[in-house]
Amino acid sequence: MNRSYHHGDLRRTLIEAAVARIERDGPSNLSLRGIARTAGVSHAAPAHHFGDKTGLFTAVAAEGFSLLAARTTPMLDRPDALLQTGVVYVRFAVEHRGYFEVMFRPDLHRAQDPELVAARQKSFDVLYRAARTGAGIADDQDVTGLAVAAWSVVHGFATLYLADNFRDQLPDDLDLATVVVAEGVASLGRTIAAQIS
Amino acid sequence: MNRSYHHGDLRRTLIEAAVARIERDGPSNLSLRGIARTAGVSHAAPAHHFGDKTGLFTAVAAEGFSLLAARTTPMLDRPDALLQTGVVYVRFAVEHRGYFEVMFRPDLHRAQDPELVAARQKSFDVLYRAARTGAGIADDQDVTGLAVAAWSVVHGFATLYLADNFRDQLPDDLDLATVVVAEGVASLGRTIAAQIS
DNA sequence: AACCATATCTTGTCGTTGTCAAGATATGGC
DNA sequence: GCCATATCTTGACAACGACAAGATATGGTT
Numbered sequence: 001m002n003r004s005y006h007h008g009d010l011r012r013t014l015i016e017a018a019v020a021r022i023e024r025d026g027p028s029n030l031s032l033r034g035i036a037r038t039a040g041v042s043h044a045a046p047a048h049h050f051g052d053k054t055g056l057f058t059a060v061a062a063e064g065f066s067l068l069a070a071r072t073t074p075m076l077d078r079p080d081a082l083l084q085t086g087v088v089y090v091r092f093a094v095e096h097r098g099y100f101e102v103m104f105r106p107d108l109h110r111a112q113d114p115e116l117v118a119a120r121q122k123s124f125d126v127l128y129r130a131a132r133t134g135a136g137i138a139d140d141q142d143v144t145g146l147a148v149a150a151w152s153v154v155h156g157f158a159t160l161y162l163a164d165n166f167r168d169q170l171p172d173d174l175d176l177a178t179v180v181v182a183e184g185v186a187s188l189g190r191t192i193a194a195q196i197s
Numbered sequence: 198m199n200r201s202y203h204h205g206d207l208r209r210t211l212i213e214a215a216v217a218r219i220e221r222d223g224p225s226n227l228s229l230r231g232i233a234r235t236a237g238v239s240h241a242a243p244a245h246h247f248g249d250k251t252g253l254f255t256a257v258a259a260e261g262f263s264l265l266a267a268r269t270t271p272m273l274d275r276p277d278a279l280l281q282t283g284v285v286y287v288r289f290a291v292e293h294r295g296y297f298e299v300m301f302r303p304d305l306h307r308a309q310d311p312e313l314v315a316a317r318q319k320s321f322d323v324l325y326r327a328a329r330t331g332a333g334i335a336d337d338q339d340v341t342g343l344a345v346a347a348w349s350v351v352h353g354f355a356t357l358y359l360a361d362n363f364r365d366q367l368p369d370d371l372d373l374a375t376v377v378v379a380e381g382v383a384s385l386g387r388t389i390a391a392q393i394s
Numbered sequence: 395a396a397c398c399a400t401a402t403c404t405t406g407t408c409g410t411t412g413t414c415a416a417g418a419t420a421t422g423g424c
Numbered sequence: 425g426c427c428a429t430a431t432c433t434t435g436a437c438a439a440c441g442a443c444a445a446g447a448t449a450t451g452g453t454t
Contacts, residue, residue: 082389106360181346189387190383193383402450414437
Protein backbone atom coordinates (compact mmCIF):
# COMPACT_ATOMS: atom_id res chain seq x y z
CA MET A 1 0.00 0.00 0.00
CA ASN A 2 3.02 2.27 0.25
CA ARG A 3 4.77 4.12 -2.56
CA SER A 4 2.41 2.88 -5.25
CA TYR A 5 -0.45 4.85 -6.71
CA HIS A 6 -2.76 4.41 -3.76
CA HIS A 7 -1.81 5.88 -0.46
CA GLY A 8 -4.39 4.22 1.76
CA ASP A 9 -5.62 7.12 3.83
CA LEU A 10 -4.38 10.18 2.07
CA ARG A 11 -7.29 12.37 3.10
CA ARG A 12 -6.53 11.88 6.77
CA THR A 13 -2.82 12.34 6.23
CA LEU A 14 -3.38 15.60 4.40
CA ILE A 15 -5.67 17.00 7.06
CA GLU A 16 -3.19 16.18 9.80
CA ALA A 17 -0.37 17.71 7.81
CA ALA A 18 -2.46 20.83 7.25
CA VAL A 19 -3.32 21.15 10.94
CA ALA A 20 0.31 20.74 11.92
CA ARG A 21 1.38 23.31 9.37
CA ILE A 22 -1.26 25.81 10.44
CA GLU A 23 -0.19 25.32 14.03
CA ARG A 24 3.36 26.26 13.13
CA ASP A 25 2.95 29.05 10.58
CA GLY A 26 -0.68 30.17 10.70
CA PRO A 27 -3.38 29.53 8.13
CA SER A 28 -2.10 32.19 5.74
CA ASN A 29 1.15 30.36 5.25
CA LEU A 30 -0.36 27.04 4.26
CA SER A 31 0.26 25.73 0.76
CA LEU A 32 -1.43 22.77 -0.82
CA ARG A 33 1.77 21.84 -2.60
CA GLY A 34 3.64 21.98 0.69
CA ILE A 35 1.42 19.51 2.50
CA ALA A 36 1.38 17.33 -0.61
CA ARG A 37 5.18 17.20 -0.40
CA THR A 38 5.19 16.26 3.30
CA ALA A 39 2.65 13.54 2.51
CA GLY A 40 4.86 12.28 -0.32
CA VAL A 41 2.29 12.66 -3.06
CA SER A 42 2.07 14.74 -6.20
CA HIS A 43 1.13 18.40 -6.06
CA ALA A 44 -2.37 17.81 -7.43
CA ALA A 45 -3.30 14.92 -5.18
CA PRO A 46 -5.08 17.10 -2.57
CA ALA A 47 -7.44 18.43 -5.22
CA HIS A 48 -9.13 15.08 -5.58
CA HIS A 49 -10.07 14.93 -1.91
CA PHE A 50 -10.86 18.56 -1.20
CA GLY A 51 -11.48 20.20 -4.55
CA ASP A 52 -9.48 23.27 -3.75
CA LYS A 53 -7.71 25.00 -0.88
CA THR A 54 -11.00 26.27 0.53
CA GLY A 55 -12.23 22.70 0.59
CA LEU A 56 -9.29 21.63 2.70
CA PHE A 57 -9.91 24.44 5.16
CA THR A 58 -13.57 23.46 5.26
CA ALA A 59 -12.69 19.88 6.15
CA VAL A 60 -10.31 21.06 8.86
CA ALA A 61 -12.95 23.38 10.32
CA ALA A 62 -15.61 20.67 10.32
CA GLU A 63 -13.34 18.20 12.06
CA GLY A 64 -12.40 20.93 14.54
CA PHE A 65 -16.02 21.54 15.51
CA SER A 66 -16.59 17.81 15.89
CA LEU A 67 -13.61 17.55 18.20
CA LEU A 68 -14.76 20.55 20.19
CA ALA A 69 -18.25 19.13 20.61
CA ALA A 70 -16.82 15.79 21.72
CA ARG A 71 -14.70 17.50 24.34
CA THR A 72 -17.31 19.84 25.72
CA THR A 73 -20.27 17.47 25.82
CA PRO A 74 -19.07 15.50 28.89
CA MET A 75 -19.00 18.76 30.88
CA LEU A 76 -22.78 19.05 30.69
CA ASP A 77 -23.18 16.56 33.52
CA ARG A 78 -21.25 18.66 35.98
CA PRO A 79 -22.94 21.04 38.38
CA ASP A 80 -20.61 23.84 37.22
CA ALA A 81 -21.26 22.99 33.57
CA LEU A 82 -20.88 26.49 32.18
CA LEU A 83 -17.54 27.14 33.87
CA GLN A 84 -16.15 23.75 32.89
CA THR A 85 -17.34 24.06 29.31
CA GLY A 86 -15.51 27.37 29.11
CA VAL A 87 -12.33 25.90 30.52
CA VAL A 88 -12.45 23.06 28.01
CA TYR A 89 -13.12 25.54 25.21
CA VAL A 90 -10.02 27.55 26.01
CA ARG A 91 -7.90 24.46 26.43
CA PHE A 92 -9.09 23.13 23.09
CA ALA A 93 -8.18 26.38 21.36
CA VAL A 94 -4.69 26.37 22.82
CA GLU A 95 -3.95 22.69 22.34
CA HIS A 96 -5.50 22.48 18.87
CA ARG A 97 -4.90 25.90 17.46
CA GLY A 98 -4.35 24.33 14.06
CA TYR A 99 -8.07 23.60 14.01
CA PHE A 100 -9.18 26.60 16.02
CA GLU A 101 -7.59 29.18 13.75
CA VAL A 102 -9.66 27.96 10.82
CA MET A 103 -13.00 27.29 12.49
CA PHE A 104 -14.03 30.93 12.82
CA ARG A 105 -12.65 32.24 9.57
CA PRO A 106 -15.43 32.26 6.96
CA ASP A 107 -13.08 33.88 4.48
CA LEU A 108 -11.08 30.66 4.49
CA HIS A 109 -13.69 27.93 4.42
CA ARG A 110 -17.15 27.33 2.96
CA ALA A 111 -19.41 28.21 5.86
CA GLN A 112 -22.48 26.65 4.24
CA ASP A 113 -20.87 23.25 3.72
CA PRO A 114 -23.34 20.65 5.10
CA GLU A 115 -20.78 18.70 7.08
CA LEU A 116 -19.38 21.90 8.56
CA VAL A 117 -22.84 23.25 9.37
CA ALA A 118 -23.75 20.07 11.21
CA ALA A 119 -20.54 19.94 13.22
CA ARG A 120 -20.79 23.60 14.15
CA GLN A 121 -24.39 23.20 15.23
CA LYS A 122 -23.40 20.37 17.51
CA SER A 123 -20.88 22.63 19.24
CA PHE A 124 -23.39 25.45 19.55
CA ASP A 125 -25.96 23.16 21.11
CA VAL A 126 -23.53 22.12 23.81
CA LEU A 127 -22.78 25.73 24.60
CA TYR A 128 -26.43 26.70 24.91
CA ARG A 129 -27.23 23.68 27.01
CA ALA A 130 -24.28 24.44 29.26
CA ALA A 131 -25.54 28.00 29.71
CA ARG A 132 -28.97 26.66 30.64
CA THR A 133 -28.03 23.88 33.03
CA GLY A 134 -24.95 25.64 34.39
CA ALA A 135 -26.92 28.72 35.35
CA GLY A 136 -30.07 26.93 36.40
CA ILE A 137 -32.24 28.66 33.85
CA ALA A 138 -35.66 27.23 33.13
CA ASP A 139 -36.62 26.04 29.66
CA ASP A 140 -38.97 28.92 29.05
CA GLN A 141 -36.45 31.60 29.95
CA ASP A 142 -34.27 33.30 27.37
CA VAL A 143 -30.68 32.21 27.67
CA THR A 144 -29.32 34.05 24.63
CA GLY A 145 -27.61 36.90 26.45
CA LEU A 146 -25.90 34.61 28.92
CA ALA A 147 -24.80 32.15 26.24
CA VAL A 148 -23.45 34.87 23.95
CA ALA A 149 -21.61 36.52 26.84
CA ALA A 150 -20.09 33.24 27.99
CA TRP A 151 -19.06 32.29 24.49
CA SER A 152 -17.59 35.73 23.89
CA VAL A 153 -15.46 35.55 27.02
CA VAL A 154 -13.90 32.20 26.30
CA HIS A 155 -13.52 32.85 22.60
CA GLY A 156 -12.02 36.28 23.14
CA PHE A 157 -9.65 35.05 25.80
CA ALA A 158 -8.51 32.13 23.67
CA THR A 159 -8.02 34.31 20.62
CA LEU A 160 -6.10 37.02 22.46
CA TYR A 161 -4.05 34.44 24.32
CA LEU A 162 -3.07 32.72 21.08
CA ALA A 163 -2.23 36.07 19.53
CA ASP A 164 0.22 36.60 22.39
CA ASN A 165 -1.52 39.55 24.00
CA PHE A 166 -1.23 38.51 27.63
CA ARG A 167 2.51 38.06 27.86
CA ASP A 168 3.78 39.10 31.30
CA GLN A 169 0.23 39.85 32.38
CA LEU A 170 -1.02 36.41 33.34
CA PRO A 171 0.51 33.28 34.86
CA ASP A 172 2.30 31.13 32.31
CA ASP A 173 0.28 28.12 33.38
CA LEU A 174 -2.98 28.15 31.49
CA ASP A 175 -5.05 26.71 34.35
CA LEU A 176 -3.84 29.38 36.73
CA ALA A 177 -4.51 32.06 34.15
CA THR A 178 -8.02 30.69 33.71
CA VAL A 179 -8.69 31.14 37.42
CA VAL A 180 -7.62 34.78 37.23
CA VAL A 181 -9.91 35.34 34.27
CA ALA A 182 -12.83 33.59 35.98
CA GLU A 183 -12.48 35.89 38.96
CA GLY A 184 -12.20 38.79 36.55
CA VAL A 185 -15.47 37.76 34.92
CA ALA A 186 -17.20 37.74 38.30
CA SER A 187 -15.82 41.18 39.03
CA LEU A 188 -16.74 42.39 35.55
CA GLY A 189 -20.29 41.17 36.04
CA ARG A 190 -20.68 43.31 39.13
CA THR A 191 -19.13 46.34 37.39
CA ILE A 192 -21.32 46.08 34.31
CA ALA A 193 -24.43 45.44 36.38
CA ALA A 194 -23.77 48.71 38.16
CA GLN A 195 -23.16 50.62 34.91
CA ILE A 196 -26.17 49.49 32.89
CA SER A 197 -28.68 50.35 35.58
CA MET B 198 1.25 65.44 -9.78
CA ASN B 199 -1.03 62.92 -11.42
CA ARG B 200 -0.14 60.19 -13.89
CA SER B 201 3.54 60.97 -13.84
CA TYR B 202 6.15 59.11 -11.90
CA HIS B 203 5.22 60.58 -8.54
CA HIS B 204 1.89 59.82 -7.08
CA GLY B 205 1.80 62.27 -4.20
CA ASP B 206 0.50 60.14 -1.39
CA LEU B 207 0.82 56.61 -2.58
CA ARG B 208 1.48 55.12 0.81
CA ARG B 209 -1.85 56.41 2.13
CA THR B 210 -3.68 55.36 -1.01
CA LEU B 211 -2.27 51.84 -0.78
CA ILE B 212 -3.21 51.45 2.89
CA GLU B 213 -6.75 52.57 2.20
CA ALA B 214 -7.03 50.24 -0.76
CA ALA B 215 -5.73 47.39 1.38
CA VAL B 216 -8.20 48.09 4.17
CA ALA B 217 -11.08 48.24 1.70
CA ARG B 218 -9.99 45.03 0.08
CA ILE B 219 -9.58 43.23 3.41
CA GLU B 220 -13.03 44.43 4.42
CA ARG B 221 -14.50 42.82 1.31
CA ASP B 222 -12.58 39.60 0.94
CA GLY B 223 -10.67 39.03 4.15
CA PRO B 224 -6.94 39.35 4.74
CA SER B 225 -6.12 36.06 3.07
CA ASN B 226 -7.41 37.28 -0.27
CA LEU B 227 -5.32 40.41 -0.42
CA SER B 228 -2.73 40.72 -3.15
CA LEU B 229 -0.11 43.42 -3.42
CA ARG B 230 -0.50 43.48 -7.18
CA GLY B 231 -4.23 43.89 -6.81
CA ILE B 232 -4.08 46.99 -4.65
CA ALA B 233 -1.32 48.34 -6.89
CA ARG B 234 -3.75 48.04 -9.81
CA THR B 235 -6.57 49.82 -8.01
CA ALA B 236 -4.11 52.58 -7.09
CA GLY B 237 -3.03 52.82 -10.73
CA VAL B 238 0.63 52.11 -10.12
CA SER B 239 3.00 49.38 -11.16
CA HIS B 240 3.02 46.01 -9.47
CA ALA B 241 6.26 46.68 -7.61
CA ALA B 242 5.37 50.14 -6.31
CA PRO B 243 4.08 48.90 -2.90
CA ALA B 244 7.43 47.26 -2.18
CA HIS B 245 9.14 50.61 -1.85
CA HIS B 246 6.77 51.80 0.88
CA PHE B 247 6.25 48.59 2.82
CA GLY B 248 9.10 46.30 1.88
CA ASP B 249 6.90 43.27 1.51
CA LYS B 250 3.36 42.08 2.12
CA THR B 251 4.00 41.63 5.81
CA GLY B 252 5.12 45.24 5.94
CA LEU B 253 1.83 46.40 4.50
CA PHE B 254 -0.12 44.38 7.05
CA THR B 255 2.09 45.83 9.78
CA ALA B 256 1.30 49.37 8.67
CA VAL B 257 -2.42 48.59 8.56
CA ALA B 258 -2.31 47.06 12.04
CA ALA B 259 -0.41 50.02 13.49
CA GLU B 260 -2.84 52.50 12.02
CA GLY B 261 -5.70 50.39 13.32
CA PHE B 262 -4.41 50.49 16.90
CA SER B 263 -3.92 54.24 16.64
CA LEU B 264 -7.49 54.68 15.48
CA LEU B 265 -8.77 52.42 18.23
CA ALA B 266 -6.87 54.33 20.90
CA ALA B 267 -8.18 57.63 19.53
CA ARG B 268 -11.75 56.35 19.71
CA THR B 269 -11.60 54.76 23.13
CA THR B 270 -9.63 57.46 24.95
CA PRO B 271 -12.55 59.93 25.21
CA MET B 272 -14.58 57.29 27.04
CA LEU B 273 -12.23 57.44 30.03
CA ASP B 274 -13.95 60.58 31.30
CA ARG B 275 -17.31 58.92 31.63
CA PRO B 276 -18.52 57.43 34.90
CA ASP B 277 -19.32 54.17 33.09
CA ALA B 278 -15.93 54.18 31.39
CA LEU B 279 -15.48 50.43 31.18
CA LEU B 280 -18.86 49.79 29.61
CA GLN B 281 -18.49 52.62 27.11
CA THR B 282 -14.97 51.60 26.17
CA GLY B 283 -16.30 48.15 25.43
CA VAL B 284 -19.11 49.51 23.30
CA VAL B 285 -16.67 51.62 21.30
CA TYR B 286 -14.35 48.65 20.92
CA VAL B 287 -17.08 46.52 19.39
CA ARG B 288 -18.28 49.32 17.16
CA PHE B 289 -14.75 49.93 15.94
CA ALA B 290 -14.30 46.27 15.07
CA VAL B 291 -17.53 46.19 13.09
CA GLU B 292 -17.12 49.51 11.31
CA HIS B 293 -13.40 49.05 10.59
CA ARG B 294 -13.07 45.35 10.18
CA GLY B 295 -10.47 45.96 7.49
CA TYR B 296 -8.16 47.12 10.25
CA PHE B 297 -9.47 44.87 12.99
CA GLU B 298 -8.93 41.63 11.10
CA VAL B 299 -5.21 42.36 10.84
CA MET B 300 -4.49 43.85 14.26
CA PHE B 301 -4.60 40.57 16.15
CA ARG B 302 -2.96 38.33 13.58
CA PRO B 303 0.74 38.04 14.39
CA ASP B 304 1.14 35.57 11.57
CA LEU B 305 0.35 38.39 9.16
CA HIS B 306 2.28 41.34 10.53
CA ARG B 307 5.56 42.02 12.32
CA ALA B 308 4.46 42.16 15.94
CA GLN B 309 7.76 43.69 17.12
CA ASP B 310 7.65 46.60 14.69
CA PRO B 311 8.31 49.75 16.79
CA GLU B 312 5.46 51.77 15.34
CA LEU B 313 3.06 48.89 15.84
CA VAL B 314 4.28 48.23 19.37
CA ALA B 315 3.74 51.86 20.33
CA ALA B 316 0.26 52.05 18.84
CA ARG B 317 -0.78 48.79 20.47
CA GLN B 318 0.55 49.89 23.83
CA LYS B 319 -1.53 53.05 23.58
CA SER B 320 -4.67 50.98 23.10
CA PHE B 321 -3.79 48.65 25.95
CA ASP B 322 -3.23 51.55 28.30
CA VAL B 323 -6.68 52.92 27.59
CA LEU B 324 -8.22 49.55 28.31
CA TYR B 325 -6.44 49.12 31.62
CA ARG B 326 -7.25 52.65 32.70
CA ALA B 327 -10.89 52.11 31.77
CA ALA B 328 -10.93 48.97 33.90
CA ARG B 329 -9.50 50.89 36.82
CA THR B 330 -11.60 54.03 36.70
CA GLY B 331 -14.73 52.31 35.42
CA ALA B 332 -14.73 49.81 38.26
CA GLY B 333 -13.49 52.18 40.92
CA ILE B 334 -10.38 50.16 41.67
CA ALA B 335 -7.63 51.79 43.67
CA ASP B 336 -4.15 52.21 42.23
CA ASP B 337 -2.63 49.58 44.48
CA GLN B 338 -5.18 46.91 43.63
CA ASP B 339 -4.60 44.38 40.87
CA VAL B 340 -6.81 45.05 37.89
CA THR B 341 -5.42 42.37 35.61
CA GLY B 342 -8.23 39.87 35.95
CA LEU B 343 -10.92 42.45 35.35
CA ALA B 344 -9.12 44.02 32.40
CA VAL B 345 -8.44 40.67 30.74
CA ALA B 346 -12.03 39.58 31.28
CA ALA B 347 -13.45 42.81 29.89
CA TRP B 348 -11.13 42.75 26.90
CA SER B 349 -11.95 39.09 26.26
CA VAL B 350 -15.68 39.77 26.24
CA VAL B 351 -15.62 42.62 23.77
CA HIS B 352 -12.97 41.02 21.59
CA GLY B 353 -14.69 37.68 21.53
CA PHE B 354 -18.07 39.21 20.82
CA ALA B 355 -16.68 41.35 18.00
CA THR B 356 -14.81 38.44 16.48
CA LEU B 357 -17.74 36.05 16.63
CA TYR B 358 -20.11 38.72 15.36
CA LEU B 359 -17.88 39.46 12.37
CA ALA B 360 -17.57 35.75 11.68
CA ASP B 361 -21.35 35.64 11.44
CA ASN B 362 -21.98 33.41 14.44
CA PHE B 363 -24.94 35.28 15.94
CA ARG B 364 -27.25 35.30 12.95
CA ASP B 365 -30.87 34.99 14.08
CA GLN B 366 -29.73 34.98 17.70
CA LEU B 367 -29.33 38.65 18.39
CA PRO B 368 -31.06 41.85 17.25
CA ASP B 369 -29.80 43.07 13.89
CA ASP B 370 -29.09 46.48 15.34
CA LEU B 371 -25.67 46.41 16.93
CA ASP B 372 -26.56 48.75 19.80
CA LEU B 373 -29.51 46.62 20.79
CA ALA B 374 -27.39 43.50 20.57
CA THR B 375 -24.80 45.14 22.78
CA VAL B 376 -27.43 45.71 25.46
CA VAL B 377 -28.36 42.04 25.41
CA VAL B 378 -24.71 41.06 25.76
CA ALA B 379 -24.14 43.53 28.59
CA GLU B 380 -27.02 42.01 30.51
CA GLY B 381 -25.61 38.59 29.69
CA VAL B 382 -22.25 39.60 31.14
CA ALA B 383 -23.93 40.66 34.37
CA SER B 384 -25.76 37.34 34.51
CA LEU B 385 -22.59 35.46 33.64
CA GLY B 386 -20.72 37.20 36.44
CA ARG B 387 -23.24 35.94 38.97
CA THR B 388 -23.15 32.41 37.53
CA ILE B 389 -19.37 32.18 37.52
CA ALA B 390 -19.10 33.70 40.97
CA ALA B 391 -21.33 30.89 42.23
CA GLN B 392 -19.35 28.18 40.44
CA ILE B 393 -15.81 29.16 41.45
CA SER B 394 -16.57 29.30 45.13
C1' DA C 395 20.57 78.50 -12.28
C1' DA C 396 22.86 74.30 -12.67
C1' DC C 397 23.81 70.06 -10.24
C1' DC C 398 23.29 65.96 -7.91
C1' DA C 399 22.08 62.80 -4.07
C1' DT C 400 18.05 60.73 -3.02
C1' DA C 401 13.25 59.34 -3.01
C1' DT C 402 9.91 57.44 -5.80
C1' DC C 403 8.11 54.56 -9.31
C1' DT C 404 8.68 51.24 -13.53
C1' DT C 405 10.17 47.30 -16.13
C1' DG C 406 11.77 42.78 -16.37
C1' DT C 407 12.50 38.41 -14.36
C1' DC C 408 12.33 34.16 -11.35
C1' DG C 409 10.54 30.65 -8.37
C1' DT C 410 6.23 29.28 -6.16
C1' DT C 411 1.47 28.60 -5.89
C1' DG C 412 -3.58 27.24 -7.01
C1' DT C 413 -6.21 25.32 -10.44
C1' DC C 414 -7.53 22.86 -14.42
C1' DA C 415 -7.22 19.11 -17.97
C1' DA C 416 -5.72 14.76 -19.46
C1' DG C 417 -3.62 10.54 -18.60
C1' DA C 418 -1.99 6.50 -15.69
C1' DT C 419 -2.89 3.03 -12.23
C1' DA C 420 -5.20 0.51 -8.72
C1' DT C 421 -9.78 -1.28 -6.59
C1' DG C 422 -13.96 -3.65 -6.15
C1' DG C 423 -18.21 -5.35 -8.00
C1' DC C 424 -20.23 -8.30 -11.50
C1' DG D 425 -11.65 -12.08 -16.06
C1' DC D 426 -13.54 -7.59 -17.10
C1' DC D 427 -14.69 -3.00 -16.55
C1' DA D 428 -16.63 1.20 -14.21
C1' DT D 429 -14.81 4.00 -10.95
C1' DA D 430 -11.86 5.94 -7.43
C1' DT D 431 -7.39 7.46 -6.78
C1' DC D 432 -3.17 9.58 -7.98
C1' DT D 433 0.27 11.66 -11.57
C1' DT D 434 1.95 14.61 -15.17
C1' DG D 435 1.80 18.76 -17.57
C1' DA D 436 0.43 23.28 -18.29
C1' DC D 437 -1.05 28.20 -17.33
C1' DA D 438 -2.05 32.52 -15.13
C1' DA D 439 -1.31 35.07 -10.85
C1' DC D 440 1.49 36.21 -7.17
C1' DG D 441 5.54 37.85 -3.99
C1' DA D 442 10.03 39.14 -4.27
C1' DC D 443 14.20 40.89 -6.19
C1' DA D 444 17.28 43.59 -9.32
C1' DA D 445 18.15 47.21 -12.35
C1' DG D 446 16.76 51.18 -14.59
C1' DA D 447 13.96 55.58 -15.26
C1' DT D 448 12.19 59.86 -13.48
C1' DA D 449 11.05 63.43 -10.34
C1' DT D 450 12.29 66.23 -5.96
C1' DG D 451 14.66 69.13 -2.92
C1' DG D 452 18.71 70.96 -1.06
C1' DT D 453 23.35 72.94 -2.02
C1' DT D 454 26.40 75.80 -4.23
